[in-house]
Amino acid sequence: MLILTESGLFANDTGTRELPVARSWLDHARCISEGEQTDAAVASDGEIVLFRGGRELERLVVGIAEPIESVLVCEAPLPCLFLGTEGARLYCLPAGDAGAHPVSSFDDLPCRESWYTPWGGPPAVRSLAAAPDGCIYADVHVGSIMCSSDHGVTWRAATPTLNEDVHEVATCPAAADRVYANTAHAVYISEDRGNSWTYRGEQLGGRYGRAIAVHPRNPARLLATVSDGPHGENVHGQLFVSSDFGLTWQHVEDGFPASTHENIDTFQAAISPDGAGWAAVGRRLYRSPNPHGRWDVFWEAPAKITALSCREMASTDGAAR
Template identity: 50%
Template sequence: MLIATNNQLFTLENGTPTQRLAIDGIRCLDEGVRCSAIGLTDGQVVVLANGQAQPQATGIGDPVESIALLSEEPLQVLLGTEPPHVYCLDGDEPARRIESFDALECRQSWYTPWGGPPAVRSLAHSGDWVFADIHVGSIMRSPDRGATWEPVTPDLHADVHQVATAPMEGRLYANTADAVFVSDDYGHSWDHRKEGLASRYGRAVAVHPRDPDCLLASVSKGPGHGRDVQGKLYFSHDAGRTWTQALAGFPEAKGNIDTFHIAFDAEGIAWAAVEDQLYRSEDRGESWSAFWHAPGAIVAVACAHSNGI
């Protein structure tokens, strides 16, 4: 498991978080079985392998907002940036920008509410399929490991904050500014699943590694920006058809439980970060306990799944 603050990366080994990297601007993480990839706000990537941190010269000058470790041997990593481009990093070579993603006609409709550049906010993958969440601009999909791209059917809220795959062919989850949407056909159609959610402004979503119907999602009253938006965590055991708020042992959060702040590990243990506190659940999100107090606000957690690597 990887746990990151803005300037420190920790791995969970023998039940204890151990610092592995001290570097400014950590933004996103993806953990593999033998190596992991860390994206930075200055456009660089660090690969963690055999206990060693190996900086990769990507040649990217923009912030890396999302990262997907497609292959460990040979190394292949997809990077999503702000402004919205997708790059492929192969081994030690500089990252190459994927032209088919840049050629998408729908790019002209992507935007942000504040007028800044859109971003590839999250990436998710399963087998050869890759999904890129555009903030704001729905989800793009690739059936061939990022070589070619097209938009999903846009029957979901366009303001997507995180996309996640599941251990079931075709299953896809998206947490949006209007709660959770689910697809069972790689994004060709969508079902809006919001029953039981007290608020519908969604942020993070995470799926159990062996049960595609078991998931966590965070919601709040809005984007935040220093306000008390009452971030809440919910769990579902029926693919989001019904939701139950996580109350046992889980704290009240004033801000959002943000993108990349929740995860399931390979054993099905759930993890969630609220500011600088990491919480743990052994019963699929129903009850929680405080696990670790980080030295700063946690920006991301990531756990290794197979995902076809």
């Protein structure tokens, strides 16, 4: 498991109770992605830091002018990084290259003219997710989800039945066809790679959503966060768990804050391959071996936790870990 904070990257073996260990110091780190061989994190100044086994390999300055908001490690058919930015641009950085180049098919999407933000600033590629069959999904805030079925070469928009104000997109290694989104109107799920969507926010009251996480081995088990809205002295942020694809939801409050003043944000919830649930509130990292049961404070970080990653990996003998 990788834990990103405003001051650096920490690693932890989710199968143990050992506390996370510092792996690299980063200034206001923004986002992280895990791959089979390489992991990547992005600092606030746009510097890309590559890791292997939780240990720093190298740092890259790739010459992207826009602030980087999301990163995705892809290792097939060729190793590369996809980088989503403000201005809703998507860049590709092939392994071994010195600079990233814009993805022209993403820039040329006809729907780009309708992308916006409520406050009048530039839209952004807020999150990225990949399925094991090569499909990639880019969450445009605000502008819905863009889909690629050929490893990021060409792109199309998801169907308009999805709420356009998407805050996180997620996939499940055990169910390549499924896509999950948390939006300003709570959770939507697609069973056909974004061609159609089913609303799963009824029991969440259609509230403002931020984070969405999926069990990597069980596509029915989800964590989602909702609140009263993006701003305010107390947005009443809450964490919910579902084990039936979002048909029903349980409010998480046994050992976990029943309500938080700030949003539990994009990237701040995760489910590890062993089924444990994880969520960050400020500097505190909470964990539960069964997300429907008791939660406890697992660790208090030296700075605010900004992102969690619990990717399903394959060991050298081919078994999942």
